[in-house]
Amino acid sequence: MGFLMGLVELEKIRFSYPGNPPVFSDMSFALKPGEKVGMVGPNGSGKSTLLHMIMGLLKPAAGTLRLFGEKTQTENEFQKARRRIGLLFQNADDQLFSPTVIEDVAFGPLNMGMKPPEARRQALETLEALGLSNHAHRVTHRLSGGEKKLVALATVLVMQPEVLLLDEPTTGLDEATYRRIVDILQKIEAACIIVSHEYDFLALTTRTVYALKDGKVIDSGDSALLHTHYHVHPGGVVPHSHS
Amino acid sequence: MIREEFALGDSIMHRLDPRLKLLAAAGFSVVVALSKQWAALAAALAGALVLLLITRLPAKAVGRRLLGINTFVSLFWVMLPLSVFGTPLFSVGPVSVSMEGVALAGRLTLKSNSIVMAFMALGATSSIGALGAAMNRLRFPEKLTLLFLLTYRYLFVIQEEYQRLRRAALIRGFTPKTDLHTYRTYAYWVAVLFVRAADRAQRVQHAMICRGFSGRFFTLREFGWTPMDSAWSVTLAAGVTALAVLEWGF
Numbered sequence: 001m002g003f004l005m006g007l008v009e010l011e012k013i014r015f016s017y018p019g020n021p022p023v024f025s026d027m028s029f030a031l032k033p034g035e036k037v038g039m040v041g042p043n044g045s046g047k048s049t050l051l052h053m054i055m056g057l058l059k060p061a062a063g064t065l066r067l068f069g070e071k072t073q074t075e076n077e078f079q080k081a082r083r084r085i086g087l088l089f090q091n092a093d094d095q096l097f098s099p100t101v102i103e104d105v106a107f108g109p110l111n112m113g114m115k116p117p118e119a120r121r122q123a124l125e126t127l128e129a130l131g132l133s134n135h136a137h138r139v140t141h142r143l144s145g146g147e148k149k150l151v152a153l154a155t156v157l158v159m160q161p162e163v164l165l166l167d168e169p170t171t172g173l174d175e176a177t178y179r180r181i182v183d184i185l186q187k188i189e190a191a192c193i194i195v196s197h198e199y200d201f202l203a204l205t206t207r208t209v210y211a212l213k214d215g216k217v218i219d220s221g222d223s224a225l226l227h228t229h230y231h232v233h234p235g236g237v238v239p240h241s242h243s
Numbered sequence: 244m245i246r247e248e249f250a251l252g253d254s255i256m257h258r259l260d261p262r263l264k265l266l267a268a269a270g271f272s273v274v275v276a277l278s279k280q281w282a283a284l285a286a287a288l289a290g291a292l293v294l295l296l297i298t299r300l301p302a303k304a305v306g307r308r309l310l311g312i313n314t315f316v317s318l319f320w321v322m323l324p325l326s327v328f329g330t331p332l333f334s335v336g337p338v339s340v341s342m343e344g345v346a347l348a349g350r351l352t353l354k355s356n357s358i359v360m361a362f363m364a365l366g367a368t369s370s371i372g373a374l375g376a377a378m379n380r381l382r383f384p385e386k387l388t389l390l391f392l393l394t395y396r397y398l399f400v401i402q403e404e405y406q407r408l409r410r411a412a413l414i415r416g417f418t419p420k421t422d423l424h425t426y427r428t429y430a431y432w433v434a435v436l437f438v439r440a441a442d443r444a445q446r447v448q449h450a451m452i453c454r455g456f457s458g459r460f461f462t463l464r465e466f467g468w469t470p471m472d473s474a475w476s477v478t479l480a481a482g483v484t485a486l487a488v489l490e491w492g493f
Contacts (some may be wrong), residue, residue: 082455099370103464209469
């Protein structure tokens with residue numbers, strides 16, 4: 001193994017959905033502490049599958065999965081690891097199932113055995129950090145699409161994950177919400193795997209970009225070089241000119 | 244869909260502990276459903292009406308709901324007097340209307356109206372979220388509580404999906420008629436909704452598992468029991484007991 005222990009390590013993974021050609025064959029990938037990587041690839045190339053496999057929602061047919069240095073295979077082992085990994089689903093409606101925002105954000109902490117007042121406090125702190133305090137008592141299904149996405153992110157961040165997996169976090173968002181998500185991700189310390197089709201978004205939020213091709217993960221290099229124009233802008237996505 | 248408009252008020256009923264209201268509504272319904280005596284049923288209707296008046300809910304919306312239930316009940320007024328065998332009240336040709344049938348339809352009307360009114364006063368004056376938390380605190384089976392809360396949450400999503408299907412059909416010139424094509428289209432909608440609901444259920448379950456869900460349901464809400472709650476629990480218990488006494492004696 002390398003000089004740093006990987007947080008997430010996949011080795012020679014094989015996976016296929018029943019009746020379909022394999023999504024992954026002999027796929028290997030590792031995420032190191034503090035690393036922020038982008039993951040690109042055409043539809044159906046297995047980007048979401050990869051994230052779901054790391055969470056233990058899908059089980060590989062062959063190969064080894066190590067989380068935080070330990071081989072993770074059984075449901076029990078995954079349950080422990082899930083406390084340290086957060087997954088932001090593609091569709092926020094799947095993630096927000098409680099009647100109100102505050103209850104949804106507190107869902108994770110309550111499951112981790114926190115007492116209600118403590119869970120409430122932590123949920124409020126997270127909402128405040130994301131600038132969502134005024135939504136705390138709103139009914140989840142009445143939020144707008146952008147608000148749902150931000151609250152869904154809060155429900156994951158409240159658990160203070162060491163690894164954050166994001167599945168197309170910017171799909172269908174307006175400019176303002178997009179910028180807030182970029183802002184949040186730039187400040188976060190957790191290691192991230194961000195699945196996205198938007199190169200400019202990955203350039204702003206990640207260092208390295210990998211591509212999924214033919215059932216394997218391929219290093220595509222520095223995310224800022226992927227596009228002729230996009231590179232890291234410390235000020236966010238402010239309009240600017242190039243001489 | 245579910246607008247929870249009745250939960251928005253600020254009457255005494257709205258401020259009572261949802262646990263108390265849930266238990267009172269359940270106790271009331273059981274006694275009323277089992278009652279046969281006219282005195283007990285009339286008292287139940289009066290009691291429910293008093294509770295409903297205390298809530299000061301918008302009369303129009305209440306009327307609309309009562310109209311809904313009574314439209315359904317009116318079907319029994321057509322069927323029961325003709326189908327229940329007993330002493331004839333009057334006859335038109337070979338058709339005779341029985342006294343027993345009319346009495347049964349009358350009881351049914353009183354019972355359904357009392358129970359619906361009591362649930363509007365006691366149940367609908369709490370938000371769905373509060374009721375779910377109350378169910379949880381009263382140790383209702385967790386599956387039932389989760390089913391209740393998740394149904395509420397995803398009814399809207401399923402409705403949106405239904406609207407999307409409907410619009411997709413309308414923009415391609417679909418006009419509902421009484422023909423096979425229309426019925427087949429409706430059947431497809433239902434089928435697609437079931438498939439999508441099942442898919443979504445799995446994704447929601449995954450999202451719950453990812454955040455450490457393992458079958459135990461915890462609620463964040465804390466209930467504060469006030470002297471007002473104590474006073475009302477005595478009042479409501481006395482009311483339900485009085486109905487039981489009217490029905491069964493001592």
